[in-house]
Amino acid sequence: MRYCINCCIHLLPNDLHRQCFRCRGPDHNNQKCPVCRGENKIPLYSDSKQMKWLAVLEVRTDHCESWNGLFCLRKGKLCSLMFGLIIMTLVMVSYILTGAKHGLLLIPSPFHYGAFASNPSLMDNESLSDMKDHYQPSKMNISYVKDYPSIKLIIDTITSKIEFITRQRPDLEELRKQEPHMFSVIPNKFLPNSKNPCWYEEYRGNTTTDPYATNSYALYSKRFRIIFDYLRKVFWNHLYHYKDKHYRLRCLPHFYIIGQPKCGTTDLYDRLRLHPDVRFSAIKEPHWWTRKRFGIIRLRDGFHDRYPVEDYLDLFDLAAHQIQSVLQSDAGKERGKRNNIIIGEASASTMWDNNAWIFFYDNSTEGEPPFLIQDFIHAFQPNAKLIIMLRDPVERLYSDYLYFASANKSVEDFHEKVAESLQLFEGCVLDYSLRACVYNNTLNNAMPVRLQVGLYVVYLLDWLTVFNKDQILVLRLEDHASNMRYTMHMVFQFLDLGPLSEKQEALITKSPASNTRRPEDRSLGPMLPTTKAILRDFYRPFNTKLAQVLFDDAFLWKRT
Numbered sequence: 242m243r244y245c246i247n248c249c250i251h252l253l254p255n256d257l258h259r260q261c262f263r264c265r266g267p268d269h270n271n272q273k274c275p276v277c278r279g280e281n282k283i284p285l286y287s288d289s290k291q292m293k294w295l296a297v298l299e300v301r302t303d304h305c306e307s308w309n310g311l312f313c314l315r316k317g318k319l320c321s322l323m324f325g326l327i328i329m330t331l332v333m334v335s336y337i338l339t340g341a342k343h344g345l346l347l348i349p350s351p352f353h354y355g356a357f358a359s360n361p362s363l364m365d366n367e368s369l370s371d372m373k374d375h376y377q378p379s380k381m382n383i384s385y386v387k388d389y390p391s392i393k394l395i396i397d398t399i400t401s402k403i404e405f406i407t408r409q410r411p412d413l414e415e416l417r418k419q420e421p422h423m424f425s426v427i428p429n430k431f432l433p434n435s436k437n438p439c440w441y442e443e444y445r446g447n448t449t450t451d452p453y454a455t456n457s458y459a460l461y462s463k464r465f466r467i468i469f470d471y472l473r474k475v476f477w478n479h480l481y482h483y484k485d486k487h488y489r490l491r492c493l494p495h496f497y498i499i500g501q502p503k504c505g506t507t508d509l510y511d512r513l514r515l516h517p518d519v520r521f522s523a524i525k526e527p528h529w530w531t532r533k534r535f536g537i538i539r540l541r542d543g544f545h546d547r548y549p550v551e552d553y554l555d556l557f558d559l560a561a562h563q564i565q566s567v568l569q570s571d572a573g574k575e576r577g578k579r580n581n582i583i584i585g586e587a588s589a590s591t592m593w594d595n596n597a598w599i600f601f602y603d604n605s606t607e608g609e610p611p612f613l614i615q616d617f618i619h620a621f622q623p624n625a626k627l628i629i630m631l632r633d634p635v636e637r638l639y640s641d642y643l644y645f646a647s648a649n650k651s652v653e654d655f656h657e658k659v660a661e662s663l664q665l666f667e668g669c670v671l672d673y674s675l676r677a678c679v680y681n682n683t684l685n686n687a688m689p690v691r692l693q694v695g696l697y698v699v700y701l702l703d704w705l706t707v708f709n710k711d712q713i714l715v716l717r718l719e720d721h722a723s724n725m726r727y728t729m730h731m732v733f734q735f736l737d738l739g740p741l742s743e744k745q746e747a748l749i750t751k752s753p754a755s756n757t758r759r760p761e762d763r764s765l766g767p768m769l770p771t772t773k774a775i776l777r778d779f780y781r782p783f784n785t786k787l788a789q790v791l792f793d794d795a796f797l798w799k800r801t
Contacts, residue, residue: 439492495583496626500592505718520560535597608677632718634695643762658689698787
């Protein structure tokens with residue numbers, strides 16, 4: 242690179258630099274030139290490889306005479322800047338016009354709403370059939386009302402794609418190939434003198450062996466360690482000794498409370514626990530069938546080591562110890578009385594959560610899971626009894642949102658999340674079957690609210706492909722809240738439990754409700770009327786099918 246020491250930094254390719262009035266060619270003498278003899282000079286150093294490192298450039302600071310040089314140097318940059326501004330302006334104009342046409346950004350959001358009066362009396366266990374809308378309109382932006390027609394089109398598209406197709410049930414050999422260890426541990430026959438599916442298993446440890454040393458529930462959760470500390474202390478007292486061998490009694494549940502979340506399953510569990518003949522797992526919701534056996538603690542946290550079936554069976558050791566005492570009793574009367582003990586399990590994910598299948602089972606061509614939870618439960622316990630507690634899916638979704646949302650909860654935020662979830666669900670049903678979308682792990686994790694959990698009939702129909710209808714009791718939370726004594730009697734009858742004294746029954750039916758809505762959530766009040774109308778439209782065809790399957794119009798939830 243060459244330089245002109247008189248005025249400009251870089252020489253032009255012709256080396257004469259004739260565009261600059263100070264440079265007159267090779268004969269120019271800067272000592273004689275009056276223009277170049279100014280004293281106001283500033284030394285400027287350059288690190289160019291074409292110059293000596295200590296070379297000094299003299300640049301005049303005469304502003305009046307430097308404009309032509311400046312324009313000469315920077316006109317290219319100015320042209321580029323002007324061209325960039327023109328392009329940016331055209332892009333912005335096009336973006337604004339497109340946004341106005343399609344309802345995109347740069348226009349007021351259709352999901353900005355005003356406030357509604359709160360209703361602090363609203364609780365999960367309240368009789369929803371007697372409720373009225375407690376909202377009162379205030380000064381607000383009503384643009385969300387105008388958004389209803391566009392969301393209604395999405396719902397109409399989803400409704401047009403609804404098709405209830407009976408799934409193909411896998412055979413037993415296919416299940417064995419998928420879970421060989423489980424089938425090697427659980428026998429196909431159980432003790433005849435117990436209501437529960439129980440059997441004896443040889444224990445090969447000695448008195449110094451910790452039978453729960455590797456139990457994943459004890460290892461990964463501090464709050465369960467107290468339970469297992471107690472089990473360790475009493476373990477050897479409950480072994481059965483026969484021909485110099487030790488045997489432990491293993492049991493699976495007689496019945497399962499399988500769903501749904503935020504539908505009163507915790508309250509039902511707490512009341513059933515008070516029955517003298519009912520025992521539950523050491524942990525209320527083991528989530529073993531749906532999550533832990535796949536190594537899932539929280540799906541967003543990735544996979545851990547899979548919990549083997551032995552860890553799940555350990556959770557029923559407390560109940561097995563009591564059954565063991567009955568089986569070894571010599572008193573026939575005492576045996577007949579205590580042998581009525583039944584074991585239950587109450588994971589509210591059992592009915593609907595099959596999100597892990599895609600990571601462990603071969604994918605099917607239709608995107609539907611080839612194996613479901615109920616396939617394996619039925620393979621081991623074809624006589625199991627199942628209890629399902631449901632509620633209006635619209636109210637269930639709002640309760641679910643209030644319970645699991647961590648921050649910035651509001652009725653406006655709930656509406657936005659509902660609208661986004663509906664769009665995602667529509668995108669799925671346009672390409673896949675209804676069942677494939679309901680069990681789609683990617684979709685379920687992407688939706689801001691769990692719309693799919695309220696599609697009760699989809700799950701129920703799949704459970705009815707393997708279990709008989711008389712093995713499933715379906716209850717409504719609304720009925721449970723308004724007439725608890727009646728619903729509990731239905732449960733007792735379904736489980737073949739004996740009669741109770743008035744005192745025992747009063748203890749069960751008059752206890753305070755469990756897991757009610759938190760005060761801070763109640764202060765938000767009910768959802769927006771438009772949100773409720775949108776969700777009513779979405780769930781209506783599913784509720785209609787559910788009422789047909791159960792022969793009960795109460796499951797239409799028309800009065801809520």
